[in-house]
Amino acid sequence: MKISELAETLQLELLTEPDYDDREITGCYIGDLLSWVMGRAKPQDVWITVMSNVNIVAVASLADAACVVVSEDVPIEDAVLQKANMQDVVILRSPLPSYELGLRVHEAAGI
Amino acid sequence: MHKYYKIDGKDFSIAGEASSDFKTVLKKLGTPAEIVRKVAIAMYEAEINTVIHGGGGECDAAIEKDKIVITFRDQGPGIADISLAMQEGYSTANDKIRELGFGAGMGLPNIQKYADDMSIETEVGKGTTVVLSINL
Numbered sequence: 549m550k551i552s553e554l555a556e557t558l559q560l561e562l563l564t565e566p567d568y569d570d571r572e573i574t575g576c577y578i579g580d581l582l583s584w585v586m587g588r589a590k591p592q593d594v595w596i597t598v599m600s601n602v603n604i605v606a607v608a609s610l611a612d613a614a615c616v617v618v619s620e621d622v623p624i625e626d627a628v629l630q631k632a633n634m635q636d637v638v639i640l641r642s643p644l645p646s647y648e649l650g651l652r653v654h655e656a657a658g659i
Numbered sequence: 660m661h662k663y664y665k666i667d668g669k670d671f672s673i674a675g676e677a678s679s680d681f682k683t684v685l686k687k688l689g690t691p692a693e694i695v696r697k698v699a700i701a702m703y704e705a706e707i708n709t710v711i712h713g714g715g716g717e718c719d720a721a722i723e724k725d726k727i728v729i730t731f732r733d734q735g736p737g738i739a740d741i742s743l744a745m746q747e748g749y750s751t752a753n754d755k756i757r758e759l760g761f762g763a764g765m766g767l768p769n770i771q772k773y774a775d776d777m778s779i780e781t782e783v784g785k786g787t788t789v790v791l792s793i794n795l
């Protein structure tokens with residue numbers, strides 16, 4: 549499943565620019581401790597987190613996550629989104645808690 | 660080919676920029692994606708350690724014929740017990756650092772996991788040098 553299809557199915561709010569690289573999603577990782585995510589998430593994972601500081605951009609980019617989904621409608625500063633746009637990191641948001649989001653990703657994408 | 664980076668010890672918002680820049684360099688050179696990812700993860704962890712624990716420092720990243728060698732140097736407090744620091748989950752990071760999502764005690768274990776070789780030279784009160792290499 550592509551990022552755009554997941555976003556539409558789960559009604560995710562796209563926070564970064566719309567002309568993103570619509571990558572294929574092959575897995576999902578939920579976590580808020582950055583080094584844990586860095587070491588355990590796999591390339592092309594959807595990364596679900598409540599963490600919203602600027603360091604999520606570097607982690608998503610370097611771990612090669614397909615996109616970041618911020619759960620529970622956590623606010624994100626513009627500076628974080630600007631940096632994400634510069635580094636081609638896609639950030640989406642949902643009002644759902646991380647666990648429910650993970651379930652929805654599983655149902656929608658079969659992963 | 661060498662790249663040199665100054666690592667700022669105060670500004671967390673730019674922590675990871677050396678790793679991001681070097682990742683871009685490797686991608687432009689056509690380095691295989693899995694190697695780029697290994698370098699990016701190991702280098703980021705070492706960079707964050709330099710920011711958090713070393714109070715900043717410097718980094719030299721070299722692309723050699725058969726491997727990539729990255730050296731981080733700081734003049735921070737040094738590591739008192741390396742075997743303890745290597746344990747997953749052990750961290751001396753303070754609460755402020757933990758609130759940012761760091762301090763999970765996974766930095767050095769992640770470097771060891773993703774780098775093909777890693778060495779640490781440290782002296783309490785003088786600083787730490789971490790050298791990691793990834794085979795091409």
